[in-house]
């Protein structure tokens with residue numbers, strides 16, 4: 001369709017565009033006609049330039065596939081929405097081609113071979129006048145070139161892992177053909193993976209996620225035609241989706257949807273970790289935004305880690321092999337493709353004879369979260385003996401009533417928390433005698449010892465030389481200090497912080513870059529003291545609810561913040577370390593990073609990254625400084641807080657409820673990116689000790705949800721409430737003075753009354769002028785009011801909040817009257833009533 005142009009500048013632009021896109025040459029048409037084969041390096045582009053079709057090599061793979069991807073000049077990741085020959089790749093780039101055969105079928109050939117690698121494979125000879133066209137919705141269609149409405153074949157009927165708007169997912173009852181999504185094996189191999197998304201097998205109107213085409217692990221719930229939604233996934237069809245249709249008749253049963261006209265590029269995809277996700281293209285971040293994912297937690301994906309794999313609380317790498325097992329293939333670690341599971345390092349003795357060579361299998365006790373399926377109940381006096389005597393038995397356990405269960409063959413879907421024991425259930429895993437450490441060869445122990453001694457000696461020499469080369473020498477008051485304590489002054493935080501703020505982490509807002517060694521550094525008291533100039537008042541940044549915060553500096557000039565915890569926490573040191581290590585693993589660009597801790601001399605301290613721009617309240621409520629926060633910055637801050645909170649609620653395995661979200665806990669970095677601080681404090685200081693400082697409680701009344709203030713009940717919805725207050729404060733620049741003081745202005749009531757009277761614009765921060773788009777601001781107010789509704793069940797989850805924020809055009813629900821706005825006969829608390837209400841959580845709010 002490229003025509004000769006007489007405008008030289010147009011030609012120049014074209015050259016520019018092509019230079020971005022050197023790798024392939026567009027055939028300059030959306031149609032493949034007879035006698036015009038498509039070779040590697042050439043592509044077909046849909047009429048509106050949305051999609052492109054051609055041969056490609058995934059990642060570093062040398063295999064060649066034919067696929068469709070989004071046309072995207074600026075070189076983002078080319079997400080493949082369809083792959084033709086996913087099971088049968090080509091290998092010779094020079095002779096690969098796609099063409100129309102003489103009988104009208106589409107065929108993919110390599111070299112001089114006449115046997116196609118892939119073909120549309122339609123039986124009845126078509127006409128010889130077919131053509132294949134790539135439509136602008138991503139559908140690749142084989143049709144009659146003289147009668148374009150006669151379609152013989154379409155790629156929408158053969159989906160891979162992506163479900164585009166307009167495609168049908170379901171079953172043809174006549175031919176039995178099933179349209180389902182099947183995940184890629186891994187990011188570099190489009191071959192069918194373990195996970196699929198399809199219509200339920202029992203013929204009911206619902207979709208399920210399955211592992212290995214057999215084990216279901218999630219369901220949409222049945223279709224409710226009146227409400228046009230799926231019963232267990234009511235939020236699945238919100239956002240951009242419009243016109244969802246479920247058709248069931250005697251010929252077929254399928255579901256399809258469209259997206260709204262103004263929507264961005266959009267897709268459902270079943271990723272290679274078994275998560276069904278909805279993604280939309282964001283022009284703002286020039287990347288795909290994830291706004292819906294099922295199951296919500298990756299550990300609900302069945303069999304994620306394969307046979308004898310253990311799903312472990314580790315964000316960077318969720319799978320490990322059980323002790324005595326090793327990964328089946330190299331892909332498992334490099335590409336996170338655990339479908340092969342794990343294999344034994346040493347064969348079991350029982351394969352020969354139970355006592356071969358005098359050695360005997362043994363059982364290792366492993367804590368797990370839940371038992372694998374397919375157990376067999378055994379009535380045996382001694383479960384271990386029962387399992388040992390059956391060579392196919394790989395594990396045994398006692399269920400909660402003390403009965404014996406055994407498992408034969410592979411073990412699947414094992415899960416463990418990193419702190420192991422809390423799971424409460426154990427399984428006894430059969431292992432070969434060779435895996436029994438104590439009986440291992442003695443010479444191995446000696447070799448290990450020798451290596452350790454040498455390493456220690458080298459380490460000592462290095463350590464001494466570092467000490468001597470130091471210009472300032474630290475006084476070491478405490479002899480016999482454990483060597484595992486780091487010197488804060490010498491520590492290099494730059495390697496720790498790398499990757500957090502550099503934008504590489506933003507892909508789907510839930511990526512976390514786990515610290516490789518998984519350990520949180522523990523710093524010596526002396527070094528922390530030296531870094532903060534003996535905790536001098538000059539260095540004091542403020543007084544938080546849990547104790548004072550100091551600024552510190554390492555020798556390299558890296559700044560840190562030291563939070564000194566009050567001494568009253570009753571938590572043991574080991575527990576404290578475990579909790580801080582868990583919290584430190586929560587890494588998100590909208591969370592302040594915990595870098596280390598210090599436990600010594602009765603003191604517990606947390607070392608955080610330092611935020612130069614202080615906290616949000618410093619700007620928000622100051623007559624002069626509030627001008628720094630223009631509308632764009634404010635919206636950016638709200639979005640960031642929402643993302644950080646969503647991560648705490650949904651994507652971190654710990655499911656952190658913040659409980660004290662307020663402007664002073666929102667810190668700002670140099671670019672005014674918001675970072676939530678003080679999250680996980682309930683865990684760090686010990687659950688019952690969260691609210692020890694009465695002053696702090698009074699100070700945060702304005703942000704507490706009614707159920708928390710009244711009954712001490714908190715849930716993720718209490719955080720949503722605080723978020724709503726925060727949002728309204730950011731938009732209005734006014735403080736919610738708190739509901740206990742009825743005389744002064746209550747922001748929630750003010751916001752509600754303006755909303756009710758359609759006057760919400762009056763609420764906006766007056767000093768910084770009107771925003772370019774008032775409708776966006778009104779939308780935020782609407783979201784804020786939804787969050788502060790009285791009943792927790794009415795409030796949206798952070799997941800819905802984020803999707804409401806991201807999808808500017810989707811309609812919003814109408815909020816009900818917020819909490820604390822009904823006047824005197826509504827819930828009214830004074831400080832004294834708080835102290836007298838109940839005795840559960842409230843008791844710990846009492847002054848000491």
Ligand SMILES: *[C@@H]1O[C@H](CO)[C@@H](O)[C@H](O)[C@H]1NC(C)=O
Nearest residue numbers: 212213214306307339341410
């Ligand atoms: C998946 O299912 C197939 C056929 O049902 C079976 O042969 C195979 O062993 C299963 N894979 C795993 C890892 O269990």
Ligand SMILES: *[C@@H]1O[C@H](CO)[C@@H](O)[C@H](O)[C@H]1NC(C)=O
Nearest residue numbers: 314316317418514516517518
């Ligand atoms: C998490 O995974 C990484 C990478 O495989 C590993 O090095 C680290 O030890 C793991 N952390 C824990 C706590 O197991």
